[in-house]
Amino acid sequence: MLNSLTQSLKDTLAATLPDVSCEDAQSRYLEEPRGRYAGQSGFVAYPKNTSEVSALVRFCSEHRVGIIPYGGGTGLVGGQVAPEGPAPLILSLEKMSAVRAVYPEENVLIAEAGVILADVQSAAEGANRLFPLSLAAEGTARIGGNLATNAGGTGVLRYGNTRDLCLGLEAVMPNGDVLNGLSRLRKNNTGYDLRHLLIGSEGTLGVITAAALKLSPQPARVGTAMMVVRDPAAALSLLALARDHVGESVSAFELIHRQGIDFIEETLPDIRNPFETTPEWCVLIELGLPHAMDPVLALETLFETAVDAGLASDGLIAQSQAQADAFWSVREHIPEANRRIGSVSSHDISVPLGALAQFIVSAGQRIEKIGDFRINCFGHVGDGNLHYNVFPMAGRTRADHMNERDEIKRVVHDLTHELGGSVSAEHGVGRLKVDDLERYVDPTKMAAMRAIKSVLDPNGIMNPGAVLRA
Numbered sequence: 001m002l003n004s005l006t007q008s009l010k011d012t013l014a015a016t017l018p019d020v021s022c023e024d025a026q027s028r029y030l031e032e033p034r035g036r037y038a039g040q041s042g043f044v045a046y047p048k049n050t051s052e053v054s055a056l057v058r059f060c061s062e063h064r065v066g067i068i069p070y071g072g073g074t075g076l077v078g079g080q081v082a083p084e085g086p087a088p089l090i091l092s093l094e095k096m097s098a099v100r101a102v103y104p105e106e107n108v109l110i111a112e113a114g115v116i117l118a119d120v121q122s123a124a125e126g127a128n129r130l131f132p133l134s135l136a137a138e139g140t141a142r143i144g145g146n147l148a149t150n151a152g153g154t155g156v157l158r159y160g161n162t163r164d165l166c167l168g169l170e171a172v173m174p175n176g177d178v179l180n181g182l183s184r185l186r187k188n189n190t191g192y193d194l195r196h197l198l199i200g201s202e203g204t205l206g207v208i209t210a211a212a213l214k215l216s217p218q219p220a221r222v223g224t225a226m227m228v229v230r231d232p233a234a235a236l237s238l239l240a241l242a243r244d245h246v247g248e249s250v251s252a253f254e255l256i257h258r259q260g261i262d263f264i265e266e267t268l269p270d271i272r273n274p275f276e277t278t279p280e281w282c283v284l285i286e287l288g289l290p291h292a293m294d295p296v297l298a299l300e301t302l303f304e305t306a307v308d309a310g311l312a313s314d315g316l317i318a319q320s321q322a323q324a325d326a327f328w329s330v331r332e333h334i335p336e337a338n339r340r341i342g343s344v345s346s347h348d349i350s351v352p353l354g355a356l357a358q359f360i361v362s363a364g365q366r367i368e369k370i371g372d373f374r375i376n377c378f379g380h381v382g383d384g385n386l387h388y389n390v391f392p393m394a395g396r397t398r399a400d401h402m403n404e405r406d407e408i409k410r411v412v413h414d415l416t417h418e419l420g421g422s423v424s425a426e427h428g429v430g431r432l433k434v435d436d437l438e439r440y441v442d443p444t445k446m447a448a449m450r451a452i453k454s455v456l457d458p459n460g461i462m463n464p465g466a467v468l469r470a
């Protein structure tokens with residue numbers, strides 16, 4: 001049984017750890033981007049180093065007080081707020097924002113958990129290297145939270161999820177002990193890999209305080225294009241064709257539906273539509289090539305071959321960085337346009353690539369049986385991750401469909417499961433998908449997860465209620 005962080009315990013904490021900055025929580029620590037959860041009025045601690053994190057966690061363990069690890073607050077599944085239960089301590093990593101070291105020849109960067117993702121990217125660029133994790137919230141998301149949720153983004157196709165970009169971790173375990181695992185090794189076969197246990201655990205098994213991150217060489221030449229495809233099946237064939245042409249140099253391959261561009265034109269008129277006539281389906285392609293290859297020529301050849309194969313009917317190839325940025329601006333503003341419209345039900349799902357086209361057709365048919373809706377289906381088609389979002393028709397609001405929200409979610413998630421997919425592709429489980437985890441995940445896996453949680457966190461203080469039911 002957890003205890004609330006009462007005023008008496010706050011006073012004890014302040015007296016026990018006088019060097020740690022603590023204060024009542026500002027509203028930003030009690031909110032999440034989709035507005036589905038509101039955190040309890042709480043107390044925030046701002047440790048400046050790993051020793052202070054250790055002392056805070058040890059204090060909470062001894063007094064059985066829950067801890068909500070807090071990064072940039074950009075998570076979309078409610079993992080960063082505690083709407084119910086005993087009042088927790090919010091542990092913000094924002095003061096731990098140092099890039100401790102960069103090793104360009106090793107392609108390694110050591111960053112503390114509070115470093116903003118864009119600053120990790122900049123530090124890598126300053127060493128003529130690339131940290132390829134890229135997502136819409138990179139200007140505010142912090143690397144500790146990216147690791148804790150195993151964030152995805154647009155570069156997964158070539159570089160992998162955040163899990164694949166981490167060589168080692170420093171973390172504080174639920175009893176306050178420090179895991180000193182900042183290895184820069186590519187090969188380290190010494191038993192259980194606790195790094196991968198903590199990555200994706202969403203703060204339920206410990207607090208990540210620093211990471212050894214894997215860098216890559218900067219692509220010498222980059223090419224960007226938007227190509228009109230007849231349907232999602234053609235988009236997948238185009239991806240296979242692109243890989244036949246340039247191998248693993250396809251850095252991004254994003255599927256965009258007409259509805260997403262329509263929403264941008266409706267809510268963000270300053271974002272220019274690159275097409276005179278908005279296509280039903282198009283893809284955004286980025287190539288990162290060596291010096292010897294001309295990206296424009298490579299994209300022209302790919303487009304011509306795609307047209308001959310009946311996969312593409314129109315295309316735009318960026319002739320400058322400004323044009324490339326304009327193409328990406330369309331893709332990056334789809335989530336903001338979605339937010340302004342207001343979805344009835346949003347889904348972050350993944351399916352095997354071979355089932356992706358079937359999912360889009362079948363999901364649309366099943367949604368039609370529930371009622372009339374607008375569907376914006378877009379995402380990282382190269383890795384099977386779709387953001388399948390259902391919206392009210394023009395003139396109506398999501399409040400008009402709240403009685404149908406659960407049915408829509410069940411239909412989308414049931415189909416995802418039937419096709420061998422995942423109901424959480426890159427956003428995590430948080431508190432939003434605890435029921436879904438119990439419904440769709442293999443029971444043996446669930447039992448193992450609960451066993452790990454009970455052994456590592458016997459008092460249940462780490463992000464209670466997230467991922468696993470408290």
